[in-house]
Amino acid sequence: MMDSFIHFYITTIFLSVFFLINTQSDPLSTLESTIISHGGQVLRITDSQYKAAATLHNRAIQTWPELILRPATHDDVLLALSTLSSLRIPTRIMGGRHSYGGYCSHQGIVLDSALLKDLKIDWETETITMDAGVIWDEVYRVLNGTEYVIMGGLCPTVGVVGFTLGGGYNAMYSRSYGFASDNVLKFKVALYNGSVVTASSEINPDLYWALRGGGGGNFGYVLQMTQKIHRINETHMPNGQFTFLNITWINVDIKIALNNWLTFLKEVADNDIRISFNVIVAVNGESNFLMMYCSFNGPSIEIDTVFNLWLLKDPKPTFNSMFNYTQNDISRVLAIPFPVVNRExxxxxxxxxxxxxxxxxxxxxxxxxxxxxxxxxxxxxxxxATKDKNTAYAFPDISFDIAPGVSWRNPDNDPYAIDMSEKFLQKLIDAAAPTKSIVGAYLNYIDPYLPNWQTMYYRHHWDRLREIQTKWDPTWYFRFPQGIPPYNQQSNAYKLPNKNSMVIISSFIILVWFY
Known part of the structure; x- marks a missing residue:
């Protein structure tokens, strides 16, 4: 009796010590406690903030991660990457949560940039340095009221880093100042093993080239980037304003209106980079709708001279309004709500x-x-639009991004809606084939169903991008569908460890040993 009690007492003490050591030495628990101690967040589905943090822009591709890690410091991002990669646990990098393929999330661990919000403007060098968690709305608010714009997204809730890594065009400004990828001067990048490097034209230029248009979750975790800002005082308007036009046709012969516009582009706008357009065409049965948002980066006194010959042609616009808007105003008007109301x-x-x-x-x-x-x-x-030809963005010769979209509410319509839009894209490609007019697809509108996506996104840059991925991420840790694989890719069987089962098994072995 006494021997059994002594055995039980010793076993209890041993197990207590074992559980304490196990908890303290578990690298995931250490990572979580470190992130929390430095002001970060660790979110699971039972946490009140989880749903808002995990919600993606588009309901049609929503997934719910097992765990969201939100580091508040760069060092904790490095710790997270070194810990997770050493444990062979996959992760996804989450920024603005606008990925059209949903590739910023998955059912495992997500490393979310939301708390990395440092933003600094250097007015002397006309540059801005932004952390990975900054969204464009925060940048526009800082620049609003100045004479400066930055090459960011029309939708203000898009993350600055993800937008830029895919090339990053702005329909209202890129013809004047290029793409976001043209304007980046430097990246600070965390690699899969937790080390950090700088990428610029002089330091690691291969990585710098690849990140500007070929990034999108490849190569590493961009902690921070420095980008040029542009002064626009040539408009002769105060506070960084552009002339912003809303030109709309309703229930007219849209084909004639569009051909008039295309003629105007060839005769006038192609040679005047002050003029930019974002056009929406919608046809539904007997009704139709053509809306053109236009910005003019020049003196408003020239508006009539530049636009009147085109706008006076039949069919004349149903509405034609003009405003003096800043970049912040334009993004507010053109913004898409986050998350979108419907599936897309x-x-x-x-x-x-x-x-x-x-x-x-x-x-x-x-x-x-x-x-x-x-x-x-x-x-x-x-x-x-593109000023710098030495980037991974593969389409400096294109004049249009043709972006069809569908929107619906009932999840039962998912198969039909997706099939409808994919068939439309193929019809468009077939129609363009005789003239070879379509040469690819925009990486930031990533399409999970796109055939031949390697060529469609990256054109003739695919082999070079694979070489760079092999150098900077040889284990292919930053892996996701339609990601760029290294040449020596390894078949890594990543698996999330089951901490509880390990403890139970260990405890059973100890009990057997003592008894």
Missing amino acids: HVLSAMAINITEAMLDVILDFQPNSTADIGSWTELIYLHS
Whole structure:
């Protein structure tokens, strides 16, 4: 009896010590406690802040991670990467949560940048340095009231880093100042093993080249980047204002209106980079809708001279309004709510031009009459927009991004809506084939169903990007669908460890040993 009691007493003490040591030495527990102690967050599905943190822009691709880690310091990002990669636990990098493929999330661990918010402007060098968790709205608010703009997204809730890594065009400003990827001077990058490097034109130029248009979750975790800002006082308006026009046609012959616009582009706008357009075409049965948002980066006194000959052609616009807007005003007007109210599927076709055959396909894009689905096509005018040809962004010669989209509410319509939009894209590509007008797809409108995506996103840069991925992420730790694999990719069987089962097994072995 006494021997059994002594055995039980010793076993209890041993197990207590074992559990304490196990808890203290568990690297995941250490990582979580470190992140929390430095002002970060560790969120699970039972936490009150979890749902808001995990919610993605588009309901149609929503996934719910097992764990969200939100470091508040760069050092804790490095610790997270070194810990998770050493344990062979996969993670996804989350920024603004706008990934059209949902690749910023998965059912495992997500490393979220939301608390990394440092933002510094150097007015002397006309640059801004932004942490990974900054969104464009925060940048625009800081610049608002100044004479400066930055190459950021029209939608203000998009993350600055993810936008830039995919190239990052702005329909209202890129013709004047290039893409976001053209304007980045330096990246601070955390690698898979927790080390940190700088990438610029002089330091690690291969990584610098790849991140500007070929990033999108590849190569490493961008902690911070420095980007140029641009003074726009040539408009002769106060506080960094542009002339912003809303030109709309309703229930007219849209094909004629679009051809008039395309003629205006060839005769005037192609040679005047002060003019930019974002165009929305919607056709639904007997009704149609054509809206053009236009910015003019020049003196308002020239507006009539530049635009009147085009706008006086028949069919004349149903509405034609003009405003003096800052970048903050424009992003507010064009913003898409986060998250979107409906489910969405948005695609991309990078086009050198728009032919009559392509126009016919665009004007025939509409769901069948029984489907509760809305459809539209966005035409982003980008002729002569990219200034720096030495980046991984593969489309300096395109004039348009043709972006069809569908929107619906009922999840039962998912298969039809996606199939409808994918078939439209193929019809558009087929219509463009004789003239080879479509040359790829925009990485920031990433499409999980896109065939031949390696060439469509990266064109002739694919092999070079794989070489760079092999150098900087040889184990392919930053892995996701449509990610760039290294040449020597390893078949890593990543698995989240089950801490409880390990403790139970260990405890059983100890009990057997003592008894």
